[in-house]
Amino acid sequence: MPEHDDNLIARFRQGGQEAFESLFREHQGAVYGWVLRIVRDRAAAEDLTVETFWRIYQARAHFDPARAFAPWARRIATRAALDWLRARRPEDALSDEMLAAVPAAPAADPALAAEIREKTARAFTRLPPKLRVAALLAVVEEQPQAEVAAALGISVAAVKLRVFRVLRLLRKDLERQGIKP
Amino acid sequence: MNRHHQAHQQDRIEEQLRQTLPPMPANAEPARDLWPELLRRIDAAAPEPTFTGFGLLDQPWFDGALVAGLVVFAVSVPASIPVLLYYL
Numbered sequence: 001m002p003e004h005d006d007n008l009i010a011r012f013r014q015g016g017q018e019a020f021e022s023l024f025r026e027h028q029g030a031v032y033g034w035v036l037r038i039v040r041d042r043a044a045a046e047d048l049t050v051e052t053f054w055r056i057y058q059a060r061a062h063f064d065p066a067r068a069f070a071p072w073a074r075r076i077a078t079r080a081a082l083d084w085l086r087a088r089r090p091e092d093a094l095s096d097e098m099l100a101a102v103p104a105a106p107a108a109d110p111a112l113a114a115e116i117r118e119k120t121a122r123a124f125t126r127l128p129p130k131l132r133v134a135a136l137l138a139v140v141e142e143q144p145q146a147e148v149a150a151a152l153g154i155s156v157a158a159v160k161l162r163v164f165r166v167l168r169l170l171r172k173d174l175e176r177q178g179i180k181p
Numbered sequence: 182m183n184r185h186h187q188a189h190q191q192d193r194i195e196e197q198l199r200q201t202l203p204p205m206p207a208n209a210e211p212a213r214d215l216w217p218e219l220l221r222r223i224d225a226a227a228p229e230p231t232f233t234g235f236g237l238l239d240q241p242w243f244d245g246a247l248v249a250g251l252v253v254f255a256v257s258v259p260a261s262i263p264v265l266l267y268y269l
Contacts, residue, residue, distance in 0.1 A: 017223070024216060032211050040202070046211045050218050057223060120201040139195050140202050167194045174194075 009065045020060070024053055027070060031077045034151070037141045038081040038133055048084055052077040071150050078133065078151040085129035116179055123173035127166060134162035 011019035031052050036045040055076050056063075063072060124132065130152075137148040138159055149156045174180075255262050 017220075021216060024219065028215060029210050033205075033207065033209050036205050036209050040205060042209075042212065045209075046213065046215060049211060050215050050222070053215075053219050054222050057219075116197070117201045120197050124198065124202070135198065136202070140199055141204050164191075167191050167198075170194050170198065171190065 006065065009063070009069070013060050013063060013065070015060065020057060023056075023069060027073050028053070030070060031073055034074055035077050035081050037143075038078065038136055039084060040136075044084060048077070048080050051080045055080060071147075074147075074151045075153060082129055082133060085132065119174060119177050119179060120170070123170050123177070126173065127169055131162050131166050131169070134159055135166040138163050139166075 008019050008022060012023055028049055032045055032049045035048045035052065036042065039045055039048065052073065056073060059076070063069070124135075127135075134148065134152065137143045137151070138145055145156050145159050149159045152159065154162075251265065255265060
């Protein structure tokens with residue numbers, strides 16, 4: 001991704017609307033894609049993209065021009081998405097989009113496979129949002145752990161620990177439901 | 182449970198999770214233009230200009246001139262001082 005000239009960043013930091021629109025047009029796709037990976041709901045991802053850029057606009061004076069814009073935006077987007085996840089009730093977290101038809105994996109009993117998937121999804125939504133986000137980005141979306149760590153504002157070791165906790169909690173929850181992974 | 186078995190089980194849960202929640206499309210784009218909505222938020226948050234007739238009261242110099250006028254008036258008409266103090 002191309003980095004911006006100092007002039008654009010300086011005008012953005014001073015509140016220049018044209019400079020902000022340039023940054024928005026260039027980064028909105030990446031921010032939307034990142035948020036979508038976390039919330040897995042297209043309409044919510046659009047609203048959160050607006051929310052992210054609104055927060056970016058409000059925090060423009062705090063942006064360090066020596067750093068890249070994209071990781072900063074991703075971190076703000078991650079916080080906005082986490083706030084959204086925290087505000088939702090667990091029973092609402094399982095959208096139809098989240099449970100959308102999974103590419104049919106060969107299974108001896110498709111009905112059983114579907115049941116296992118649904119129980120896994122429900123167990124996943126019961127996890128704390130900060131653990132869910134780490135697992136979604138690092139395991140499901142296979143994003144580089146360093147990038148996930150930067151977006152969450154934690155170390156790579158902490159990302160690994162969160163993923164480990166997710167897998168352990170999922171295993172226990174599934175075992176309670178009579179499924180042996 | 183030995184370490185090998187634990188790692189194997191962890192891999193299976195990871196795979197189960199990927200099958201349950203397939204990755205989102207990498208090149209996803211918003212279905213609508215989000216800029217107008219963002220612009221509305223920026224405009225809505227902009228401070229409202231205060232209505233002061235012709236804008237004279239917005240000027241710091243006007244405050245100074247008003248104070249100076251009152252002082253001149255008080256010096257010229259000392260009897261007005263108690264009245265001015267009453268209303269201040």
